[in-house]
Amino acid sequence: MTQKCEMKLLGSTGSVFVTRVKFVLKLKSIDYEYIEEDLCNKSELLLKSNPTFQQVPVLFHATEQPMIESLAIIEYLDEIQPNVHPLLPSNPSERVQCRILAYTFDTLFYRWIKEFVVTQDKERREELKKLIIRGSVMLEEAFVKLSKGKPFFGGDDIGYLDIVVGAFLGWLKLCERIFGLYVIEEERTPRLTQWGKSMWSREVTRSIIPSHEIHMEFRNMLKKLACASST
């Protein structure tokens, strides 16, 4: 008899936000059913469960309301499974620093990178490149401060910020391969370079980060969505 999963994740495979949630589910050994969403032809399930933003990920857990927003979802998972691979620091002031950096990362970095990989405008791409490079130096500084000499943002092991930022590792590779932009590189961001190596050395990272081909397909889909919303 097949067992019914209590948890369901609605996602799109190339999405960094969905990757974050999958990362946490794997680290915490939580079983779930995955439902692939077609973002170019959104399902009733997505429109009903996230009517405001109509975006993935959406997490369904038993009788709870559908949950949206990757950062809120990963905190929820950390709270319901606190004893398996805890993600956020126990100290409130360290916790708030993590949340601030995650918010800043999503508000600035994500938008720059997304626009960088999608835009056709070469001048704008050059501007974005400068912003991303400047952002990478800020991220390096934050890493030095938060990691306290350890290999991960979370210290000796993968924590909340490692997942928030690490979910982008596939996109960073895409920037390298298509545009020759090294967001993380030895000279400018030595500690983040080591961090990247530590992240890739973990089986969980290699199994969760989608392949280059999937990211390329996702980029094409984002381009289509961008065209559709500008017409």
Ligand SMILES: N[C@@H](CCC(=O)N[C@@H](CS)C(=O)NCC(=O)O)C(=O)O
């Ligand atoms: N802030 C949201 C962002 C989610 C998001 O941007 N999802 C994208 C996929 S990467 C999406 O569903 N896009 C479809 C759309 O905006 O129409 C989160 O952290 O979950």
